[in-house]
Amino acid sequence: MIKIAPSILSADFANLERDIRRVASADYLHVDVMDGMFVPNISIGIPVVQSIRRVTDMALDVHLMIVEPVRYVEAFCDAGADLVTVHVESDTPEKIQSAIDRIHARGKRAGVVLKPKTPAEAALPYLEQVELILVMTVEPGFGGQKFMSDQMPKVAALRQLIDERNPACELEVDGGVAPDTCRACIDAGANVLVAGSAVYKAEDIPARILELRG
Numbered sequence: 001m002i003k004i005a006p007s008i009l010s011a012d013f014a015n016l017e018r019d020i021r022r023v024a025s026a027d028y029l030h031v032d033v034m035d036g037m038f039v040p041n042i043s044i045g046i047p048v049v050q051s052i053r054r055v056t057d058m059a060l061d062v063h064l065m066i067v068e069p070v071r072y073v074e075a076f077c078d079a080g081a082d083l084v085t086v087h088v089e090s091d092t093p094e095k096i097q098s099a100i101d102r103i104h105a106r107g108k109r110a111g112v113v114l115k116p117k118t119p120a121e122a123a124l125p126y127l128e129q130v131e132l133i134l135v136m137t138v139e140p141g142f143g144g145q146k147f148m149s150d151q152m153p154k155v156a157a158l159r160q161l162i163d164e165r166n167p168a169c170e171l172e173v174d175g176g177v178a179p180d181t182c183r184a185c186i187d188a189g190a191n192v193l194v195a196g197s198a199v200y201k202a203e204d205i206p207a208r209i210l211e212l213r214g
Helices: 013-021 046-055 073-079 093-105 120-126 149-165 182-188 205-212
Strands: 003-006 028-034 059-065 083-087 109-114 132-136 170-174 192-195
Touching (some): 003 205, 013 046, 028 046, 046 059, 046 073, 059 073, 059 192, 073 083, 073 093, 083 093, 120 149, 132 149, 149 170, 149 182, 182 192
Parallel strands (some): 028 059, 059 083, 109 132, 132 170
């Protein structure tokens, strides 16, 4: 089954608990953490993740768009994240490895993220260790961007590598996922779809989540 991970970046932060409950039929809750340095936007941090954890049993998929994520991965795990993903571009390979090791030491799932201009091969050093690889289908930093269909060959290449070397690893896409783009992601091999505005702007959110499953 295709998993859906609504992004709270598109939720109403004044009514965040309500908007989390509105997507309860989804599989993961996607939490975008931005520091204003790795990406130009600033979003939320550890206290908000702690608050979210108290009001939902959904798996929290925490996407760190921050520089030197190794500094904070343990704190996000302790705050309630179930899965923490870090960008391969955000630090040295050695420190990305350390971040993965620290996430696992906390008993949580770890993943790596690739920006649009980053080739699939950048995930190879971590492929057999992580539980998820995330391919960005927009430039990270802001919601509501246009889907980059030219990322589908990368998704397909990663699907082949995952199937060969770590079949339990999930393959996620994030950015511009909507009813008219979800099928391309699924056909390329993704099994987890992050969707923000496509979910939260829908008149019938449970129906939209079902639609995105393909």
